[in-house]
Amino acid sequence: MTPRELGFRMPAEWEKQAAIWLTWPTNPALWPGHFDLLLPQYAAFVAAISRFEPVRMNCAAGTLREQAEKFLREAGADLSVVEFFDHPANDVWCRDHGPLFVKNDATGEVALTDWIFNGWGGKFDAKLDDEIPARIAEALGMRRFAFPFELEGGAVELSGDGLLLTTECVQKNPNRAEGRDDAAFEAALKDGLNVNEILWISNGLADDDTDGHIDNLARFVAPRAILAAKETDPARPNFAPLEENLAQLRALKTPEGGRFDVIELPLPEPFSLAGRNLPPSYANFLVLNDAVIVPVYGQSGDARALGIIGDAFPGRKIVGLDSRVILIEGGSFHCLSQQQPA
Template sequence: MSRRSVFSVFAGAGLLAAGVSACGPSDPPTPVLPGLPGSGDPEPSVVGGRLGAEWESHVRTYMSWPAQQSIWKQYLEDVRKDIAGLARDIAEYEYVVMLARPDQADAAQRACGNAVEVVPLAVDDLWARDTVPVFVEQPGRVVGVDLNFNGWGNKQPHPNDGPLGRNLLAHYKIPRHQAPFTAEGGALETDGEGTLLVTESSLVNDNRNPGKSRDQLEAELKLTLGIEKVLWFDGVRGEDITDAHIDCLVRYVAPGVVLLDKAFPGAPADSWSRSSDQARQVLAQATDARGRKLQVIDLPQPDPGRITGEGDEFVSSYANFYIANGAVFMPEFGDRQADDRARGILRDHLPGRDIVPVPIDEIAAGGGGIHCSTHDQPGKPAR
């Protein structure tokens, strides 16, 4: 059993529905912060907004300090080292905010160093991509879209991460819009020009959006995020905690150009390689919101026999990279040939940026990666 698979076992047994926490005793949830813009009723519409591409300018990167021994067991300090190291690396290029429980903020600050701002705000785990709101740009302002995080379809209890969107937006006085659907940031990939990539397995799923059809969700995505066209991929249901987020499968690197995760040559076919094959078929036939055919670049995975990490839920996809101001942060898995190949592909398709490999074995063993651990806010750089 891997480091996090205990949760899916408990959830599958129906214990969460019965009110038994798979994490054991948990801290009480943080109340919603009152009295600040964004903390009251959400705005009724964000029509006319735009969901920007990740390569556009960021005012800051958000990250979250892993909080619970009950989730990470004996690996908590190891994963904190990975998170602190990643935060320090990103802080070389743009402003980084680490969200941490108030009683853990001092320890997080010591680990991350003075280049990272630690903000005391209760969190449960490190997956900021999914728990922090997505940001839609409107003339003269940015609106935070709260995606109603529910622990990836109630697979894990997240009493603090659930209201994190509302509380973070209140802290920064950013207007809040509550999405009419439930999703996570890692489920959404855009070119910044009106095209959105998503997996059906993650959104058209009764664990998040019971009773809603794909057509209904597509209409809501377009209205909420200022999207003109949605490209749907099958994904994979029930085999990882996210139900196959798009950010480990297909990523934009420029309008009309995507990188596609590809299994290591010769690896046995499985749900994930079949998902990649299906995505390739969709991409080959698709046009984006501007009518362009898509250029598809393979991004091959490392040799499973050469990676330095381990675990049943280890994520070895290079597609889970993060584009920051002036740099791209990619996972380094220990297969030198594959690591170098991925670095070259990213350099070729994101020119003018430093390509920074980061070892993240503990994060990857927890079922995620660099993109899962970061969340960008668009705007003029803070420094």
């Protein structure tokens, strides 16, 4: 039977969490000339999470774990709530290679769904990453539902009550969808995550290795409210694609027949680092039980973005953390993490 038939659903990110899953960085070549700056910035992120809830870390045993503990200690992390799991990985992006957790509200059981991860359309080696959901299920003694389709966690945004928001530029890209039965894929999304309706927008950010993950673009902040990235400069390459996304979001109908509350979230100023143009976005925030961790970029727009996100999450502490070095490999705090429901 499917998770849906058994009464499981994927909760919204703002619902109660048991822990945040992360994967410790392993490959200096992915941050050329900046790995020594990456590790303390990553550790500061882990330390911030540890002030609010437990952390579960995929990290191969031995010298890598020793390195992780050293940097976490220096960052002031509460190591009493950081649990390490001997799960080797290719890369850090646990949102995409980690499991998507589901919960049965009637029984309280939490299980996981395990999808194929192919390194964002075969761009990067992902063999070890693809094994992580099965390793987590074994380590936790958790029920695992495996699906024969490629899916990355950063490519889907859930309302918690039956809506899934995603992008055509990822899900319909031949590097994921070639030879796929699209109807069967959409049925698997609905059965695996307990979704009634899939909502589509078209475009991703320029220079995004993922081809356009939704978690850089549009985020549910309530079941009928969406924070959406907006480019304010018509001369920049993201302007027209994001205007189209905004128009599509405003045209969507809710299950009740109304419209979503679409809240504009301006993009940061574009910048380059380590020889590449980067895709910064304030939308790549992580919601915790009592806080929201927001990537900031040392720009004048940081304060405005923190205010907009704070208004969307009243009662939660808004924590802005520098994400510039992390972004060298194309993602930020939401991309790094995966929540496990309580």
